[in-house]
Structures are given as structure tokens and as C-alpha cells.
Amino acid sequence: MQEHIFVLTGAGVSAESGLGTFRDKKGEGIWQKFDPMKLATPEAFARDPESVLAFYDARRRNLINAKPNAAHFALARLERALASRGGRLTLVTQNIDDLHERAGSKEVIHMHGELLKARCQRCGAVRFWPDDIKPSYVCPHCGSAGSLRPHVVWFGEMPLSMDEIDQALRLADLFVAIGTSGAVYPAAGFVAEARAYGVPTFEINLEAADNAYCFDEARYGPASETVPAWVEELVGG
Numbered sequence: 001m002q003e004h005i006f007v008l009t010g011a012g013v014s015a016e017s018g019l020g021t022f023r024d025k026k027g028e029g030i031w032q033k034f035d036p037m038k039l040a041t042p043e044a045f046a047r048d049p050e051s052v053l054a055f056y057d058a059r060r061r062n063l064i065n066a067k068p069n070a071a072h073f074a075l076a077r078l079e080r081a082l083a084s085r086g087g088r089l090t091l092v093t094q095n096i097d098d099l100h101e102r103a104g105s106k107e108v109i110h111m112h113g114e115l116l117k118a119r120c121q122r123c124g125a126v127r128f129w130p131d132d133i134k135p136s137y138v139c140p141h142c143g144s145a146g147s148l149r150p151h152v153v154w155f156g157e158m159p160l161s162m163d164e165i166d167q168a169l170r171l172a173d174l175f176v177a178i179g180t181s182g183a184v185y186p187a188a189g190f191v192a193e194a195r196a197y198g199v200p201t202f203e204i205n206l207e208a209a210d211n212a213y214c215f216d217e218a219r220y221g222p223a224s225e226t227v228p229a230w231v232e233e234l235v236g237g
């Protein structure tokens, strides 16, 4: 069994928990219904903070009512099993939800930020924030008004923890992408980086991602079935 597995998750892992994906064939994805340029850029926030904050408030309320599914639980099991035999799981998620943590994963790298945290644009302080954010709110850390925003990465901004991610990719024995369309960089490029480092690559997805041709192997189906089955094969028995 591989000792260090690098898993990248996307919206497909949380789809069966009722949190929408961004792009789908039926045109019902979040970015097919809402224009990301009006809701998920620093410019949109500067122009129309009410609309941007209201969009994330609605997503935060959905999240609080959602529950982790079997795919999240299986990845938490994989983390424990690898650790118990001296190995390691690097779990990098593009998801801003906390369902991996609620399923028991201890170490999760949220490269696109976290919906349940707020960040002050003035002083940079990040804190747990499960409630709505209003444009009039004052930063509890520095006292400035109107500077709080969701701690999420918007288009045009740099994803988080990129150095840590690159180091983990370099050292992995296996790279697995789960429930991600391979449409958004830099995450979509991790598979090519892994290959360049000589790491075998595996896709688990509902259907082939845009970058499916980059993977050595693939398995298709709903994450709540494919992920537990794969983890059972690796660590069961």
C-alpha cells in the first residue's frame, strides 16, 4: 500500500450532501446560474458588497444545514489508517465547506478558503464566523468598519498554501483527484505536476473531468459509493 497519498477534492465530493457543484451538464451549476464575475471577484466586492455578502450568507446557511456523506467519512478513515501505519494523507480541498472536518478529517488544506471564517481586508485577521456578514460590521480585531469579507479565494486571487501543496505533491506515492472538473487552475494542473514528479495519478469522478486524459487510471460513479469502495480496497480487512 502507498504510504503517502495526496487527495485533491472538489465540489463533487459534497454534491450528495446537497451543496451544489459549479458546472454540470444540465446547466444547473452555481456558476451557470450566477455570474462569478459579479459575485466572486475583489472588484465585485468593492463595487457591490451587499450582493457579494448576501450570496455567501446564503451558501453559509446551506452549509450549516448540510451533513457529510460517505465519501467524506471514507477519507477521514483513510487518514487514520495511513497514520496508524506510519503513512500520511495530504488532503487538499477546493471546497470551502467544512464537511471533511465534520466527518473526522484532522488535517485539511483549504486552498480556496473557508466559508465559516471571515477575514478583515484591513488587518488580515481571520476568525471563525458562522453568521452572516454585513457591510457595516466592524472588525473585532482592528476596529475598522466595512472591511470584513468571507475567507474565500476569489477569481484573480492566489489560492492558499501553495508551497505546502507543492511539497506534498513532490513527496506523494499516489495522487488522487476526487469530484473535480479540472476546469480551474492551479488545482487542475496538480495532476500534470504529479506526473512530472513521477507520481502515479488516479481520477475518481462522476464522469470524466476536462483533464481526464492526464490520469493514469480512473473510476467513475457517485463519490458516496466510489470513495468508500476505494478506501476499503486500500485499508480494509
Ligand code: OAD
Pocket (backbone or CB within 6 Å): 009, 010, 011, 012, 013, 015, 016, 021, 022, 023, 024, 029, 031, 040, 094, 095, 112, 153, 154, 155, 178, 179, 180, 181, 182, 183, 184, 204, 205, 206, 207, 208, 209, 221, 222, 223, 224
Ligand atoms: P465543478 O463544479 O467544476 O466540478 C464538479 C465535479 O464533480 C464534476 O467533474 C462532476 O462530474 C463531479 N460530480 C458531480 N456530482 C458528483 C458526485 N455525486 N460524485 C462524484 N463526482 C461528482 O467543481 P470543482 O472542480 O470543485 O472555486 O470546481 C473548482 C473550483 O471552481 C471551485 O473550488 C470554485 C469554482 O469556481 C472558487 O470559487 C475559487
Ligand code: ZN
Pocket (backbone or CB within 6 Å): 120, 121, 122, 123, 124, 125, 139, 140, 141, 142, 143, 144, 147
Ligand atoms: Zn481588522
